[in-house]
Amino acid sequence: MILIFLLPLFQAEIICEYDEPCLRACTDSVCEYFWNIEHRYSQTWRTSDFGEKRSYPKGAMRDFPLSWNSTKKNFDIFQEGINVGINDVIDENGRAKNPLDELEKLLLLDGQQMRKVITINGQVPGPNIVVNKGALVKITVKSTLHEESCKSFDSLHYLTFPAVSLHWHGLHQYDNYWNDGAAMFSQCPVDAFNSFTYVMKAENAGTHWYHSHYIIQRADGLHGAFIILDKGSLLNKQSLRLPLWS
Numbered sequence: 001m002i003l004i005f006l007l008p009l010f011q012a013e014i015i016c017e018y019d020e021p022c023l024r025a026c027t028d029s030v031c032e033y034f035w036n037i038e039h040r041y042s043q044t045w046r047t048s049d050f051g052e053k054r055s056y057p058k059g060a061m062r063d064f065p066l067s068w069n070s071t072k073k074n075f076d077i078f079q080e081g082i083n084v085g086i087n088d089v090i091d092e093n094g095r096a097k098n099p100l101d102e103l104e105k106l107l108l109l110d111g112q113q114m115r116k117v118i119t120i121n122g123q124v125p126g127p128n129i130v131v132n133k134g135a136l137v138k139i140t141v142k143s144t145l146h147e148e149s150c151k152s153f154d155s156l157h158y159l160t161f162p163a164v165s166l167h168w169h170g171l172h173q174y175d176n177y178w179n180d181g182a183a184m185f186s187q188c189p190v191d192a193f194n195s196f197t198y199v200m201k202a203e204n205a206g207t208h209w210y211h212s213h214y215i216i217q218r219a220d221g222l223h224g225a226f227i228i229l230d231k232g233s234l235l236n237k238q239s240l241r242l243p244l245w246s
């Protein structure tokens with residue numbers, strides 16, 4: 001009998017697993033997200049490459065730097081610093097791959113080349129969270145950050161190990177401050193190659209946001225919208241996020 005009452009605590013609508021885009025709003029009373037937080041570079045194309053010319057395993061996922069060639073109306077692809085044109089990235093059938101056929105795998109941002117950013121499941125800024133008021137929200141954050149975001153903060157060396165912490169800005173978090181993500185104040189940050197599940201109630205409706213609460217990671221793109229819908233509100237509004245870097 002007790003188990004029947006506890007069942008809703010364990011059932012959740014999983015919005016995205018690690019590395020999947022989190023595109024849907026959650027309509028359930030329990031909403032679960034799995035996020036991989038990772039450094040990437042802007043103007044790159046993440047794709048598997050079956051070419052044999054270089055020192056990587058066949059079929060490995062690789063990030064190729066790109067630059068737009070307005071004469072060719074296509075991207076130039078750079079491989080280990082060399083412009084390889086568009087014929088050197090090979091699929092499993094031996095055919096040349098074209099980044100224009102895999103637009104969802106491009107991380108273009110605003111045209112800045114090779115700017116280091118922090119992604120959530122490959123997205124920057126991070127995915128929108130859209131839930132109903134009263135929902136229980138669980139976000140498992142796995143960090144694969146391999147170094148701190150800003151080395152110029154060396155004077156705060158005790159804060160610059162490769163950790164991450166997410167603050168849920170605007171959420172009340174009554175009796176739940178240990179999930180509020182203020183690193184070194186309410187909880188420890190998530191260390192590299194570790195994970196932590198933030199659990200919180202979507203108590204107050206409105207357009208909120210989340211952002212890193214650790215050094216200046218939010219300026220590297222680690223932020224996103226957190227929208228809590230009141231009963232009866234419609235999902236017909238778009239949120240607008242402006243990148244914080246220049």
Ligand SMILES: [Cu+2]
Nearest residue numbers: 167168169211
């Ligand atoms: Cu904040």
